[in-house]
Amino acid sequence: MAADAGHRRVVVMGIDDSEFSEYAFDFYLSNVCRKDDYIILVMVPEYGTVIASPGILTDPIVVTELIKEEEHKMQTLIKKYSSKMKEAHLGGKVKQMTGKVGESIVAAAKEEDAAMIVMGTRGMGKVRRTFIGSVSDYVIHHSHVPVLVCRHKDHHKHDHHDHHDHH
């Protein structure tokens, strides 16, 4: 959706606890952000991977511990980005969603009628042995609006390694 000067833009940002999300946030802030932007921070706790790990399923105590840990992580993350937003005088909200990360981000953008999506390329999701940017890949292929994928120089070092597996 084209933004007229002064028309509020809704920006959906996929966030996790990685430095890549922080880089994306900072890049957006320095290069794209406008005064009236309304930012929706989408966070997806990784309960799925906890429950899917085969060995762990046998002990309910371990499972609850892991879930509690994940929730604690979420709270820390929310606090961290809330203060970043406040520092930058940005308005917005946190949208905690469940399910798959990529799908959640795309769904959030649709629900909130976002003008664009901002995200980093790695670290979004616990399953890091999968190909680079599987989440950003998904989002780019399914988003209805422009996506800013904040790729960082350092990512390239990892790419070469993983990309060969891909093909």
Next chain:
Amino acid sequence: MTTAPVRNVAIAMDGSEYADFAFNWYMENVHREHDHVIMVHCPEYHTVVQSPMVMTDITVVTDLLQEEEKKTKEFLEVLGNKLKHAGIGGKVKSVGGNAGEVVVRVADEEKADLIVVGTRGMGTLRRTFVGSVSDYIMHHSHVPVLVCRHKDHHKDHHGHHSQHPLKH
């Protein structure tokens, strides 16, 4: 917020509506007054040379190549005018080769801070939802990439849903 220093922005332009949409979106949503814009064009001579019928007659090939060159020159002028018209400082670069690689390379050379690309180009192969060039750039760029997808593009997908085995 800091007053940003001059930013170099590389925009992949091939004359398609998707590239134009990307350019316009960038102008309306990201562009700042002192941005230095590098329009990257990648001429596609290989499509001419690959046409089977053409290979038998050398004069036909050279004629077609000359025509392609002329079209490219005209297109580069169009791009130059686009920059002028929008009051942007920048340049137009036309480099032959594999489109995705060219864009990433030029972005590196020009020390671009951002690459802007549409989701498709003029390519005739529409089996995927996102063009191979945009995909390549997304995976190989060293800097942030803005992939400009437009709501209407989704209509393209509906034709594919019946054939495409993947479910969302």
